[in-house]
């Protein structure tokens with residue numbers, strides 16, 4: 001059973017009046033992450049919306065020591081800090097529990113530009129948590145396509161709609177044989193909270209990816225951030241799962257789609273709510289292109305269902 | 313820990329309103345009707361800005377950006393978005 005909302009801790013690590021857009025899904029997610037990690041943590045950020053959201057120097061909108069690092073280096077920088085802390089502890093320069101070292105990185109910084117260093121950190125099983133808040137584009141620079149952008153999406157670099165499907169990044173991290181991988185999204189805050197609490201308790205490399213529907217990039221109305229997040233899950237376009245030591249389990253409602261007890265909603269309702277698909281939906285070949293996207297969703301569900309059967 | 317040397321001194325410190333008084337961004341103001349409110353805390357959990365008091369269900373308008381997420385997620389329709397003057 002997920003933690004009930006009323007039992008979530010009081011602590012706020014994301015401070016009111018930060019620089020994020022109203023309704024920002026990244027900030028919403030980070031708030032829950034803060035409740036799970038608490039104050040004893042060190043945050044690394046690569047260039048992204050969540051850096052712009054920090055506010056204006058000398059003020060800082062997050063209540064952690066925050067380090068802004070280069071785009072490509074979340075994996076290596078977090079590894080270095082984690083090692084340094086262990087050495088300081090050995091030398092007696094830090095007492096008590098070591099802070100959690102975590103990176104808070106967009107999909108651009110995770111799927112594309114930071115992929116190499118992240119993969120290397122995972123292969124070394126570094127003691128860090130890498131969070132990818134996935135708004136399915138490079139949002140901070142005005143919405144360009146990334147490896148996380150789904151097929152059919154309009155971005156400034158895919159003016160006729162992206163032709164390729166997105167990567168399954170969480171699955172790729174799983175295949176690094178790391179102790180913990182999870183996916184989450186803002187509509188299910190208790191599920192996210194529980195996954196972060198679990199990740200915090202595990203030593204070694206943890207990867208958590210959070211779908212973050214961004215009204216600006218996806219072109220829906222600002223108050224609907226959580227609605228879109230819920231629709232993504234209910235249509236199977238976003239799957240909720242976690243893997244402890246390689247063993248996959250699915251969270252509800254995804255679990256019902258995997259075991260066949262329920263069928264996910266058709267993806268077209270979810271697409272119709274987003275302006276980033278409107279050119280595709282209005283085009284002469286709309287039917288085929290929607291079928292292609294539905295095909296991507298169905299394939300991903302089928303793939304994860306089969307992958308979860310491998311438990312050795 | 314040893315004293316922080318100049319090289320490591322932070323350039324910023326955690327502060328409320330790091331983006332300014334973000335309440336001034338608001339176009340619509342969320343207004344809670346306490347007769348309809350069941351204190352379920354859904355608005356509190358989804359508010360990206362952490363400006364809702366989870367016990368009293370009151371809103372800090374100094375920083376509330378007026379995104380309207382709370383109003384959409386409220387299961388009893390207790391939050392109305394009213395146009396700012």
Ligand SMILES: Cc1ncc(C[n+]2csc(CCOP(=O)(O)OP(=O)(O)O)c2C)c(N)n1
Pocket residue numbers: 047048049050071072105106107108109110135137138139140141146
């Ligand atoms: C090496 C490098 N290339 C490009 C940039 C410009 N840049 C700053 S933020 C950003 C977008 C980041 O996208 P993502 O990681 O998806 O995070 P989001 O903005 O969506 O939150 C880019 C391209 C940069 N700072 N450094």
Ligand code: SF4
Pocket residue numbers: 020021022023024025026027049050053135139140214215216217
């Ligand atoms: S562009 Fe999207 S992800 Fe970036 S701050 Fe605004 S709402 Fe958040």
Ligand code: SF4
Pocket residue numbers: 344348349350351352353354355356369385386387388389390391
């Ligand atoms: S979501 Fe609505 S009913 Fe629930 S606490 Fe908030 S105002 Fe009250």
Ligand code: SF4
Pocket residue numbers: 022023342358359360361362363364371375376377378379380381382383
């Ligand atoms: S309008 Fe947005 S920022 Fe204001 S209280 Fe509601 S959810 Fe929070």
